[in-house]
Amino acid sequence: MFRILVINPGSTSTKLAIFEGEKQVASKTLRHTPEELSPFKKLIDQYEFRVGVIEEFLKTLGFRYEDFDAVVGRGGLVQPIQSGTYKVDELMVSELKEGKYGEHASNLGAVIAYEISKQHGIPSFIVDPVVVDEMDKIAKVSGHPMFERKSIFHALNQKAVARRAAEELGKDYEEVNLIVVHMGGGISIGAHRNGKVVDVNNALDGDGPFTPERSGTLPLTQLIDMCYSGKYTLDFMKKRIKGQGGLVAYLGTNDAMKVQEMISQGDEKTRLIYKAMAYQIAKWIGRMAAALKGEVDAIVLTGGLAYDERYMVRWLKEYVEFIAPVLVYPGGDEEKALAMGALRVLKGVEIAKDYSEEVQKRG
Ligand SMILES: Nc1ncnc2c1ncn2[C@@H]1O[C@H](COP(=O)(O)OP(=O)(O)O)[C@@H](O)[C@H]1O
Numbered sequence: 001m002f003r004i005l006v007i008n009p010g011s012t013s014t015k016l017a018i019f020e021g022e023k024q025v026a027s028k029t030l031r032h033t034p035e036e037l038s039p040f041k042k043l044i045d046q047y048e049f050r051v052g053v054i055e056e057f058l059k060t061l062g063f064r065y066e067d068f069d070a071v072v073g074r075g076g077l078v079q080p081i082q083s084g085t086y087k088v089d090e091l092m093v094s095e096l097k098e099g100k101y102g103e104h105a106s107n108l109g110a111v112i113a114y115e116i117s118k119q120h121g122i123p124s125f126i127v128d129p130v131v132v133d134e135m136d137k138i139a140k141v142s143g144h145p146m147f148e149r150k151s152i153f154h155a156l157n158q159k160a161v162a163r164r165a166a167e168e169l170g171k172d173y174e175e176v177n178l179i180v181v182h183m184g185g186g187i188s189i190g191a192h193r194n195g196k197v198v199d200v201n202n203a204l205d206g207d208g209p210f211t212p213e214r215s216g217t218l219p220l221t222q223l224i225d226m227c228y229s230g231k232y233t234l235d236f237m238k239k240r241i242k243g244q245g246g247l248v249a250y251l252g253t254n255d256a257m258k259v260q261e262m263i264s265q266g267d268e269k270t271r272l273i274y275k276a277m278a279y280q281i282a283k284w285i286g287r288m289a290a291a292l293k294g295e296v297d298a299i300v301l302t303g304g305l306a307y308d309e310r311y312m313v314r315w316l317k318e319y320v321e322f323i324a325p326v327l328v329y330p331g332g333d334e335e336k337a338l339a340m341g342a343l344r345v346l347k348g349v350e351i352a353k354d355y356s357e358e359v360q361k362r363g
């Protein structure tokens with residue numbers, strides 16, 4: 001029986017789990033406030049902080065790194081690649097440390113896993129990183145040749161819950177069309193057509209609904225004028241889009257549980273903002289229904305916000321249930337999907353992909 005350590009850094013959380021074979025034997029979710037993470041200028045500066053969280057988790061349970069057969073981390077902003085389990089390698093880690101293709105908490109998954117792997121002689125993997133790219137060519141066209149739409153989203157959880165939904169519908173993933181809505185610190189809405197995510201908003205880059213801490217799509221000319229006004233630095237403006245946007249900007253928190261509490265106490269402004277987020281998510285679901293030509297077997301709601309049945313899930317159902325039945329998988333299956341990806345390789349059922357080779361092949 002193989003024991004696997006799962007490390008899942010998110011923008012608002014660090015999620016950890018231990019699997020023995022297919023069974024999850026321990027797990028923990030640590031939530032991080034914007035204040036807690038704000039002292040770290042660059043993403044990589046969070047390294048020690050996130051490692052501290054992991055070591056505390058292992059110490060409490062009485063485990064050492066040597067007790068594991070593999071460590072698997074959430075895959076971050078590497079070069080666009082196909083879905084699958086990848087060995088973590090030097091190239092991947094150097095790109096992630098540098099933030100060459102962007103900065104997001106998920107970058108730390110491979111970096112931490114690799115360090116554990118080197119120090120303790122156990123293999124390290126990532127599975128379905130946030131850059132998995134299966135988008136149709138037509139969906140990549142942005143509106144101007146200087147810009148291209150990119151596939152950056154919660155690929156790991158979107159794929160995992162889509163498979164779960166297909167199973168619930170009594171079909172294979174390759175036989176169904178689904179709209180998967182992951183609602184976490186970032187929000188992605190993916191059109192899954194016969195086993196491929198053929199269109200999805202870029203969850204990191206001002207594309208999509210606003211989220212607990214991102215602004216989503218903003219009025220462009222206003223944005224450009226502000227950038228050139230001389231009043232704001234590049235760093236300040238970037239943070240309006242990611243980190244200090246969305247609920248954080250309007251309400252001062254990225255914690256939807258606090259937001260729900262404020263609404264239940266009769267706070268009308270908070271209600272308007274939170275409902276506007278639901279409204280924008282619903283409109284993106286409508287766009288993806290069009291991308292699938294209306295042939296939608298189910299809409300799947302997942303991520304932390306899908307726990308909120310009282311407001312978010314109810315409002316979304318009101319807006320989009322006319323399109324297709326709505327399935328709700330609160331939280332999601334990320335840790336399990338990571339562990340199973342590593343387990344398949346440890347058991348020899350699958351060979352881990354080689355990142356350096358893959359990106360060389362893609363050119
Ligand atoms: N039980 C819950 N009820 C309502 N909202 C929740 C619940 N658990 C988490 N959330 C909210 O979900 C968001 C984080 O989602 P999650 O998918 O865990 O984030 P991350 O992107 O960090 O992985 C936060 O706004 C958090 O407050």
Ligand SMILES: CCCC(=O)OP(=O)(O)O
Nearest residue numbers: 010011130184185186203
């Ligand atoms: C990088 C896209 C995935 C994402 O937004 O993840 P979080 O919700 O963890 O920030």
